[in-house]
Amino acid sequence: MSQVPPPSAKDFPPPSTDAWRRLVEKDLKGKPFSSLQSSLEGGLSLQPLYTSQEAPTPAEPPGVVPYVRGTQPLGHTEGGWTVCQEYAGPDVASTAEALRTDLERGAQGVWLLLDAPHGVDVKDAAALKQVLAHVPLETTPVHLEPARDVLAPAALLLQVADAKRVARSSLKGSLGVDPIGAMARAGAAKVDVAGTLAKAAPMVTSLLKEAPGLRVLLVSSRAWADAGATPVQELAWAIATGVEYLRELERAGVAPGDAARSVQFALSVGGQFFPEIARLRAARLLWSKVVAASGGAPEAQAMSLHARTASGTKTKRDPWVNILRATAESFAAVVAGADSVSTAPFDEALGAPDEQGRRLARNTQLILRDESSLNRVADPAGGSYFLEQLTQELARAAWTELQRIESLGGMTRALVQGDVARVLTEAVAARDKAVRSRRLPIVGVSEFPHLTEAPVQREPHSTPAPVVPEGGFAPLHPVRLSEAFESLRDASDRFLGRSGARPRAFMVSLGTLAEHTVRSTWVTNALAVGGIETVEQRDFANASLAADAFASTGTPLAVISGPDTLYPEQVPALAQALKAKGARTVVVAGRPGDSEAAFRAAGVDLFISAGADLFQLLKTLHQHLGVA
Template sequence: MADKKERLFSDFSPVSTEQWMEKVTADLKGADYEKKLVWKTNEGFKVKPFYRQEDLEGLKTTDALPGEYPYLRGTRKNNSWMIRQEICVECPEEANAKALDILSKGIDSLSFSIKGKDLDEAYIETLLNNIHAEAVELNFSTCQRQVVKLAEILVAYFHKKDYNSKELRGSINYDFFNKMLKNGKEKGDLVQTSKALIEAIQPLPLYRVLNVNAISLNNAGAYISQELGYALAWGCEYIQQLTEIGLPASLIAKRIKFNFGISSNYFLEIAKFRAARLLWSNIVAQFKPEDLTGSACMQAHAETSTYNLTLFDAHVNLLRTQTEAMSAALAGVDSITVTPFDKTYQTPDDFSERLARNQQLLLKEESHLDKVVDPAAGSYYIENLTISIAKEAWNIFLKVQEEGGFYAAVKAGSVQQAINETGKNRHKAIAQRKEVLLGTNQYPNFTEVAGNKKPATCTCCCGGKEECEKEVEVLNFDRAASEFEALRLETETSGKRPKAFMLTIGNLAMRQARAQFACNFLACAGYEVVDNLGFSTVEEGVESAMAAKADIVVLCSSDDEYAEYAIPALKALNGRAMFIVAGAPANMDELKAAGIENFINVRSNVLDTLKAYNAELLK
């Protein structure tokens, strides 16, 4: 059998890159290779349609080993990440009961969000009662003014319980810069609070307390290279400012934790985490820490994005978060939080939280993604993506350093402006369907209604009771689907659901394609759509539309046949309903001159078009 296999493979002669390109060029039949097959990413670099072993030549990434400096291939020699769930604490007894329950259901990393005013020793004792701290990672978020107090309480509690401090893993989410980015205010003293926090947590060597919450950039719509580049500058700022007051670089770096978002760009996200570890190790090395290998080891938590979550067709969110979690798991992060699918419109319930947990358990227990370290290693494609993203992120990092560092850049608003501009561009791409959100701007569920579901709103630092006075520009956290959702909710709450009737006629293939396109287009606004098999005359189609009480009649045919059908259809309709032509025929100017105003096609701005229709139809 072995001989047969050997002969099988020997039957195939090697094919050179030149031969591949000759075949590609022939198949393109004169079309431009760059325009047709080369992908121009949002990250600023190009991706070829195929990669070969020769594309690895000169890349040092293939020399790296798992768990070894510079940590490109992971910070561990295994791939067993921790499964985290967030708990917002209103009552410590209830939070403790919930924590104990989910710890028996696969969770091994807990994250508690605690109100600063409630914090004291008894509160923590109640919250952590019967939780064996050596067996689970414990992460805490609280008011930034109370982080040092929290550290002192935790150290005292763990000492009282006689835990082995070298076995305790976790974090306190202190992040001076994230508050500026989200709330627009500079609160507290970064250097003094960080110094006091590091001193307070000193008995717990594995606790990270200086956080880089790049998840905020991700949730604001940042491109992958932006999230990574700014995150590196963010972490570097901690080291720069604290080494200036005499703290050792090694001590500081070992207390920094990176919290990244994960977008749906599957392969680029894998590459992002690989590049992040490599670049961070290089940055830390520049400070010449005493313990380079320990200091340069990035600890990275990953959380699925909220930017691309949707209110309509919300179960599609499960597919988005699943591929996102896969990216992070394959990339070798330390822990992952999967955002429950219903977070966009309500506080996640027990069912959605269970699904979120099980998404990771499936990756571990059934897909065995924890059994192989960095399976992307050696991939011609991903190794090149890793280097490309690293280069783009590094350019952003250097630009921030030229501006005086991350603090200066945030203070000046350049970080926020860059991210918000990206968010604006992505919203425009979504409006034009250049970026697709299934169930929202493409292939919506025709019969779905929101009912009582409304987009969840975040309260600001003042609890939403008064307008915050911003000292610096803030990030815009409007989700990608937000404008389409507002449009569809406007239709639903108006009580006037417009009916769109497909007047299909002429060329069978084209009329079917145009009808399908138009149905999906108009259903994005929540309109009722009525497709048809076809009519022999436009007059017959118009009368059928009127009998169906249509508010919109869409002519669906081929571009060539619109010269024959469009104007007669407009005359037959005689203003009794809105008239739309599906397509962009060559004689569009002629049709417009005859009084036809509405055309929908692949170049249309779907959002703006539907807003205009709503303004007319929902009067």
Template structure:
């Protein structure tokens, strides 16, 4: 892609102040609002606004407190004003045309809302069939099937390591027929991610529909592959990329002829998102993959129109609400310009985007908070303009969804459409000074990152040299560090832990029993298969060119061949490209592992890290820091022993110190079991007197414990406190993870 490609925010000329005032005046004239005078209000200047903020900040630096940096390298302004950003407003751009900044369709969601594509992933085909029907009956509008790892890899259930691990298990045509039975695929879209190649599962679908007497040409939606995505996920592909590209081209040709409403490439950002990528990386690397597909398809003789109609994208929506809206708007604009460079007509420059909440941002601990995360991520996806969306159940990291979690996930769509009126506005974020500014900024950064990959020789070269993996790993490390320091807050995990939480039952499936049932069904099916006919059709698959592979595989399935047999017959050259795989993560995994270590130790020994709060003075004096320290240490699920504070007797100055030391020495129970650590809690004003006097007494009462001081010390007092016996400080700048991990080691929970 040429570096000089012009990515513009708007093709309109910048408005002058006079033109802007005239535009606002006309808008006011056309409005039906009553005339409300504001003569009594004086419009503050930016300088006055900053001065008012500084007064509230009480000496804290304005530039540090009021500007927010994010992982994309974009700084959020404290306030966005029309006069600052008026020149970038898209006054001459309209939804459904141009560079598609404002939406992929002219009418937005007015006539056709986004597709509700809740993934159905139950292991047995009959169960998944019932779930698909149930989802549609309750409001879903897309049949979205998720298959298990074995099916994705073309492995029969008898050879599967864990059938149903991530979705439905499909081995035979009967399995597919059972799963699709009674579904109206002529009316509603069908969505299925197929892994490295789409021919095999498309052929199985086609064979099942033909056997049921259904019209193939009415099949629409996405049955899409992403071979480079699988390469990044696994570090290699089963077949060579050239063979997979040949298959991709053949399937596009087949779909154009037989099912023109079907997209057969699904370029997913999921592997990058799960690796920890920020939004700029996510879009840039996803588009680098897509551009490689476009080039490879053009090399195989396909025209840009057919390629554009075959491609769909899947983007993961993260937790930064406004940034995620801007990301989707920028992504449409950039793709339109990329396709323009490839010679696509305007109608073929629109992108089809399937959205989903980012699993990276979900938590295992306090999982009900995931409902809130899903809500904001769904909202930003809709405002950003997705075509279809799947809202994962809140318990996705723990188990497959149940009736309750699926209902909550599905109802977020329905509330947004029916109660919040999100179908009515077209380009809901259009004209928002903040979103338009962020869109412009992230567009420029995505384009620059995309050009980096292009300069490296394309996505395969960048994956081989590890630059993509390193870039994502650096962001992942930064995310983990921010959580450790609690600059990023995961409610219920590294902040505000719920000590009464009952972990969700993971409801593990009886894999061995399920496998027996599924294998028995396959064996019964195979008993009626004409082996010679099946072998003949498999031989035809082996000899088939890419252009006729779907039909050849469909006939093999119809003859009784299994998915494993078809995969083996169709296999071409083995994959020759290997890269460093990008592992899956979720952002709170380190804290969750820490909590599991505590829970395992308690289950094994009945013991825990015991924390003594040396609260000084009356409750108002120590409460703030006592509460902070309690929450800080309960992140590790430690026992924090509370008290109302130690105070002097009238005739004994500083007797509070001896009282605290005596209570500490007495231990946690009648047996005198010692505390593992203590935290002095009071105020900065009292610490210069309390800490030097009390810390030595506390250390003498329990020499082996670790002693903390709540709050960051004044620079001129830190060494004094350390000399008195304080070992460390619990404050907003402390590394929570490191402190908790150290206490676990001292207790013997971990090595």
């Protein structure tokens, strides 16, 4: 055996980024390097490689200003994050029972959405006491998030604690005073943000001494996130809201540092795993900078951060996939260092979640903690060149948007003047375009739909028509990514109920199985997105026989699918034969290229291909098929 030691890493010259890029560009064979980049909302992009050369200066350790890596020196390793579930059912008794069950089986905190019909119907201290009947206030954080009157519930919680003889010094949670959030949800331009905060100022001052674990103010991004804000917008507007609260409380006599220690943040976590981790880290960085600029001490700069799984990413169709979505979103929140996390039940988009939905949601976090051991690492994201750089990029983009809001006069004025609604309309339109073309795919809805899925039935949410106050603006309207395609599936279900069968398409597959199977399978799934079943014909001797088979199905829709090489020869004759047998609409799968004019002259009406507006095509096919 040779006695010469093997070469070590130090014997090889370190590869340079330029050398790597040259090799990559060679393998791309003419494609631009930018084809390896992924675009993010807000003008950001993900690079194919991140190295120490481009990475920012390493962030301070966890527990050190500016708290990018978390507000605790040991992260979640000292007890873990708080499993804090949200409750929104209007019925007081059922909410109290759900609380009891969840706290007995692993939940550690309570987040109450208040004001019926969208939240728990708590009108007085007696009702709140009933809701919290099984909640040990001495050990359980309780957070309130009222939709309308943001001051009254705060006083009610203190009354309940006093009635239970619970020392205020042991209380933990937040009281939910969030007038800007209430304004966004209610659409009332006459909400007196400054007056509300002035009334809350004495409570802030007193509770900092009596109940230091109880935060009076809430900055909830729920209204923006549910209405379709981009991650950058949601982050910037949350910080802008916090800035306005600090400013107004200072006018009411509360020092910015004291006010900051009384603010609870609550952000939504969407479906882009790594960018969402970076965004929550950026939130702590930005808030630290804001409080520092306001004169707050280092301990006042630590953000108290609650993260919730996003509502807009959840679907009504194939809702079981929501379990995976919520798991990824909860995972991201924990890795990002959120202090508490709420995992929404998989059936929340359908209506009031049942016990199974709450159990699966609760157990999602318990598995992440107890089986995946996410509470054993202080900062799982720390040191990643990718995440460290993306954190800085998101922070800079959000800071730019924050400056724009400040130039308008702050978050309240941006809302009242309609700027927020305008920006949201643009953001939703851009995202909807990506969804409709399936550049932003939704599993179970726009990708891999399950036409024969058993429906999941839930008591639907009450959704009264929004009322625009006199002199006010319309409340921000919640949207979900899947709504457009789900409307097509709903129409297909109604057609099934009327006729006893789903709308159908007859598909003629050209060539051998190996030649057409990929495209034909793609077409079958694309049509199923709109609730259209496919009847396939292949291995036919001639166009006439294929047309005869089409006529026997009784559908007016025919689709031709196969390899591009066979199209110029076979599509014209086949389209003519299908039209002669009564086809009202003939669709060709793929891009026609130079043959488009010839195909249309032969009777082809539409083309279906990847990257096109699938929603509009399916909507057109519904009209041709008589689907309302």
